[in-house]
Amino acid sequence: MNKLIITQPDDWHLHIRNGEILKTVLPHTAKRFARAIIMPNLKPPVTTFRQALQYRNEILSVLPSESHFTPLMTLYLTGSTTIQDVKEAAECEHIYAFKLYPAGATTNSDAGVADPKTIYPIFEAMQQFDIPLLIHGEVVDQDCDIFDRERVFIERTLNDITRQFPNLRIVLEHVTTSDAVEFVKSAPNTIAATITPQHLLYNRNAMLVGGIKPHYYCLPILKRERHRQALVAAATSGNPKFFLGTDSAPHLTGSKENACGCAGCFSAHAAIELYAEAFDKVGALEKLEGFASFFGADFYRLPRNTRSVTLIKEPWLVPESYGHGEINITPLKAGEPLAWKLEVEGREY
Template sequence: METLTLTRPDDWHLHLRDGEVLKAVLPHTVRQFARAIVMPNLKPPVRTVAEAAAYRDRILAAIPAGQQFEPLMTLYLTDNTRPEEIVTAREAQFVKAVKYYPAGATTNSDAGVTDIGKCDRVFEAMEQADMPLLLHGEVTDPAVDIFDREKVFIEKHLIPLKQRFPQLRVVLEHITTSEAVDYVLATDRTAATITPQHLLYSRNALFQGGLRPHYFCLPILKRETHRQAILRAATSGNPKFFLGTDSAPHSRHSKESACGCAGCFSALHALELYAEAFESVNALDKLEAFASFYGPDFYQLPRNRDRITLSKTTWRIPDQLPFVDDGLVPLRAGEALTWKALLN
C-alpha cells in the first residue's frame, strides 16, 4: 500500500495551553485534525462556561489564516463545581464534556477533585443532561505503585461510580492497561481514548540507553503485555476505542530537568504514528474508523466529510520545533517515520 486516504480525523484529547504556547502548537493540530476535545487544565483552570467561552475565543483567534478547526470545550471538575453549571454547559452547546483530574495527578491538576464522592450531585446533573465525563483514571495515593494507579482507580473509584450512575457517559482517557481494556469492554456507556505513545511503546522506552524524558507521560508507559492489549483494542474495530493523542507541549528545559514534566508532544505527526502502529499488526483497514468515526459517534456529532491522505514516504522527525523562548521536542525526535500526511 503506497497511499491511504481517510476521512479527516478528530483528536478527542488534546492540550493546547494558552498564550504564546497556544499560538506555537495549534497549527500542528489544525494541519491534521478537524476538531479536538481541548483539555481545561490551564492556570487557572477552565471551570465555568464563561471561562470556556473566553478560552474558545482565544483558540479561534490563533487558527492560521485559511484553515478550518473547531475546538470542542471542556470544563474542569473541582470539589466546588455546581450542578447548575452543567445545565448551563449543555445549553451553551460548545461545551462537550467535563474533565475529572484527581488533585495532583498530572500537569496543572492541583485544583482537581480531592474526593470523587463529593461530586455526586454534579454527576447526577451530568447523567440527566447526557454530558460525558472524561476521566484521568489514576489514584494519587503515594502508597500505590505508579504502575498500578490506573488499575486501582478502576477498582476503587470507577466501578462504584458507574454503579451509582449507570447512565453516565464516561470516557476513560489515555488507557494504559489490560484491566482498562477489559473494563471498557464490559461496561455500558463507556469508551476510551488511546494515545500513540501507549500503542507504540512499553516502559522500556523510558530507559533505552539512559533516562529518556521525552517518553515520560502520565499515565506512565506500562509493561509490554499491556501495550499489546491496548494495540489489540485499538485495532479491533470496536467503537468503544478511539483516537486521543494527549499531545502535551512542554519546553525542552522543562522536560530535561531534575524534575521533568510529564507529557509527550505528538501533534506534529500523530496520524503518521497511529498509522505505524496499525500497520505493525496489518490493521490499516481499521485506522479510519478508529481515527475518524468512533469519536464523533460517541460524542453524538456528525462525522467529518473532507479527506486526508497518507503516503508511504520515509522522513525524519525534527530534533526540535520552535517554541516560545525554547525548543519543543516531539515524540521520537530525530528518528524516521514511514508514513507522511499529505496536507493542504
C-alpha cells in the first residue's frame, strides 16, 4: 500500500506550551489533527476554567487563518481543586477533562497531587458530573525502579480508584508496559488508554545504546522490547480502548542536551506519519483509522471528524530542528528518514 486515506485524526494527549514555543509547534499539529486534548501543565498550571479559556484564546490567536483545528482544554488537579471547580468545568463547553499528575512525576508536575486518596471527593464529583480523569500513571517513590513505576502505580493506586469510582471515565495516558495493556483490556469500558508514537517505535535501547540520546528520553520512560511489542499489539488490535495520544512535548534543544535534560519527545512535526510507520511495520495499516480517528472521539463522546487526510509512502528526511532565533527544538527522528508523508488538500508536508 503506497497511499492511505483516513478520516482526519485527533490527538488525545498534547503539550504545546505557550508563548513563542506555542507559535512554533502548534502549526504542525493543526496540519494533521482536527482536535487535540491540551495538557494543562504550564507555569503556573491551568487549574480553573477561566485560566483554561484564556489559554484557549492564546491558542486560537496563533492558529493559521485557514486552520479548522479545535483545542480541547483540560484542568490540572491539585490539592486545592474544589467540587465547585469540577462543576464549573463540567458546565463549560470548552473543558473536556481533568489531569492528574502525581507530584514530581514529570515536567511541571510539582503542583500535582502527592496522595490521590486525598482528592477522592473530587473524583466523586467528576463521576457525578461525568467529566473524564486523565492520569499520568506513575509512582514517584525514590525506592521504586523507574522502569517499574507504571506497574506499581496500577497496583497501588489505579486499581483502587477504579473500584471506588466505577462510573468515572478514566484515560491512562501514554501507557508503556504490557502490565498497563492487560489492565486496560480487562477493565470496564469506562477505562481507556493512549499510546505514543515513540513507545510504539522504540524500546529503551534507542535511548541508551551507543551513548545517551536525550531526544528519546520521555516519561514514562521507554521500556523493554517485550513491552513495546505489547503496545503495538494493543494499538493494532482494533480494541476501541486504545487510541492515539502523541504526548508530543516540545523543549528547547538546550534544555534537552544538558547534564539534567528535560523529559519529552517532540513528535508533532510528523505525528500521524510516525504512527503510519509503526502500523505499516506490522502490516496493520487498515487498523490505523480506528486507532487514530474513531476510538478517542467515541470515548470522549464527540462526533467523528468528516474531513480526511492522505498519507503517501514516500521517504523524506526529518529536519534537524524547528524554530528560529532563540527557539530551537529538536524533533523525534531528527535528520533521519521517514517512510510516510502527509498530504493535505493536495499539499505535501
